[in-house]
Amino acid sequence: MGEEVVIKLKNVSKCFKRYARPVDRLKEILLPGKTYAQEFWALRDVSFEVMKGETMGIIGRNGAGKSTLLQMICGTLTATSGEVQVNGRVAALLELGAGFNPEFTGRENVYMNGAIMGLSKQNVDERFDRVATFADIGDFIDQPVKTYSSGMYIRLAFASAIHVDPDILIVDEALSVGDMFFQAKCMARMKQMMDTGVTVLFVSHDSGSVKSLCRQAILLNHGQLVSWGPSDQVVENYFSMKVESEQSVIKSDQQNKDLIKQKKIIKLDDGLLDKQSFFVENTAFQKRASFQRIQNGKANFVNIQLLNDRGEEVSLVDYEEDVTLRMSIEIYEDIEELAFGYHIRDKNGTDIVYSDSVIEEKNLYDVKQGERYIIDWQFRASLIQGMYNIACVLSIPIVIQIGKVDFCDFIPLAVQFSMTPRKDSSLYGIVHWDNLVKIQNYQQQK
Template sequence: MGLRMYSDSNIEGAVSASADDVAIRIEGLSKRFAVYHTPLERLKHVIAPKRTQGFSEFWALSDVDLTIRRGETCAIVGRNGSGKSTLLQILCGTLRGTAGRVEVNGRVAALLELGAGFNVDFTGRENVYMNGAVMGLSREEIDARFEQIEVFAEIGDFIDQPVKTYSSGMYVRLAFAVAIHVDPQILIVDEALAVGDSRFQAKCLNRIKQMQGRGVTILFVSHDVGAVRSLCERALWLDKGRVRMMGDAFSVTAQYSQFLFADEPSNEDANAGSTQTDSTDDGEQTDAAEHGVDDAVELMAKHRPINHWGSHVGSILEAGIYNAAGERISTIAALEDIEVRVKVRPPANADRTTLSVACSLKDLRGTDLIVSTTWDQAKIDFRQADETAVVRFKMKNRLNEGDYLLTVALEDRAGAMPQYYEYIEGAHYFKSLVQEKLYGVFLPDVEQSIESVNGSARSATRTIA
């Protein structure tokens, strides 16, 4: 593919793709749709476009800038209707922008919304060959890859049935199998994997990671914050067609999560200034939401919350990690006894029968590694607690060498999903140290043994005491 430049009415020109390390470059991209008041007005516009008045304009994208390097994995997040799918369709060439400049350097394979890309009256086999031809593969090249596509899709005899007979999961299986076997230089995935079952999702995410290792550029759209943080280095947040934030995936998803809960009602009695977390040397306490995009990573380094929100901010008075001597610590030896303390003052109107305190130890990409809640495990009865209480989580540090953060929350667990009175991601930052190099994330007790075939000899060791 190459470069596309859009004016308000037509393509101004095209030039050859640049030879640098940029896979996708978008500058000032805007997309306008005409919204007609009646079907008759739509017909009038087709016949006499300059004389039609009965429509309004809707700007799905407004002045979007984005540059993605070759081999980079970038996410796009945003609410439904924020312009994510429109942007991807323009990158794939199925839509034209209204204004701006779009440059795509490399073969693109895309999984857009369900139903795009396949002819439903054709069989799965016919659609594989049709899509391969569209991607520039010869008949012989498709023949050589067809068996791999069929095995990965796992749809059996349905490969020779019309696609219109497929379930949504079968459709996605075949579409993804085709996309990854045409040797794309750029892979675009738009929420399609959310349709498949958990096993197939894991299989797809594993294949995406393999493609990352081969240097494939990936543009990933998902509402799954965990998947975004696991796969992507950077993320773009779109809101009402405009760029709301661009930065590292952890920072962007943290602010996006906070934004999603911004409309929750607040308590007039909540003390927003009382929350105590790690701070800078001058004692100033703040929250990453008060700072711009460029400050997000710096704030993490300064031990401030990267994400802080809730309906009753101020309910968590203090949170941190302590050693056996009761000292607040930021460096923890492997297998050391530690205690997470969370001091809370629940809202006066909180239902204490469904109250819960949660803590999570995460890596710096935001992946939950160790999670514990008083609702799921201890079943602590907060009706017996005073107005202010300290909840303690005691454990051994079984994290391998690395940097980690503590996330704490005060929750109402009355419904199927927790409702957060307060949520602090990055309440405490710490480093785990080990004396010798070990692999993996955790340091569990593992018994090892060896036994000869005739059973005459046996030995056992424990790697971590």
């Protein structure tokens, strides 16, 4: 990746004026110095840089200012204050309906889009067959765009955008309307463009896509830049912010310690006395766990360890080694139903393996204040060589069908480990699972 800055925003703000009545706009024009409008600041003092060849994710809730930001980078909106610098040809795929003339045919729109991007008719002629093949809308290419379905529209819009050889590609949520095969094709094409040094701004509510595609990300909230940095950390920040807006969360470490101290009435069963060491406060674990941890004070992870078959804590795991993920938890309130689970994530924060007690039908019921539990997950590690992180969650199910839960404890960085390579032959996927392979020798009867 080069060190050239291709997009730079410095203290950028955008204010829109809202008028209660149309006549108020006229009054403001005729009576300068007096305002009849209500101001709405879509963005306030946003500053960040995007380097050449970088893929930047942009996340935030609806109304956070994402679309306004993209339109200013594209040049379709001007900033109220601040400075926007863009170096290079920008191809943008924003909200559905923008960019094409609905009265023109698909073919005419492709040529119009090419002309807007500075391409000659000959340049577009050379690219047109590739655009049409990628869009794969058949004879509709010569029909007016107003007759297209949303899926056909986005197919042609994306195909047209990627074939103008842009320096910067901006993709909004528009891709979500395409079918699954087309979305996969778009993702593969975007990755090819990234490999050739195209700078990409990618806006999505799919945190998995942001973490897998983007090295950096920014988080917007109510028009302000909340977070800017590695994509996995920014996505976790977004998740924490979302949870905090939906449920009670203990933010301060001291608040957490004070609340737990008040509720901590531990009664060890005889059968757990020999395992009491698992509940001794582990300084290294607590330090790791503090990063963007979400807690509500009802139940808590005291320790989480990855163990080999001899019960030893490990950070290096051999391919197909049997390991145990051990969770030690304490209960601080009576809870009717408690669920728990884990995510194994790669170095980019992308979820590779997931399981929870709902899937395994192992939820805890009628747990009481003061109880302690040791939960062991035993599995065979069959992952490709690399660095991995395990995130762990403890929650109270509310509407499990839509994933609505009350997070008792969520730790994004609970355990880290490295996988050694497979010895006999390389693993070309991220994870391997057991297969039943049947081979039959079939000879055609003459």
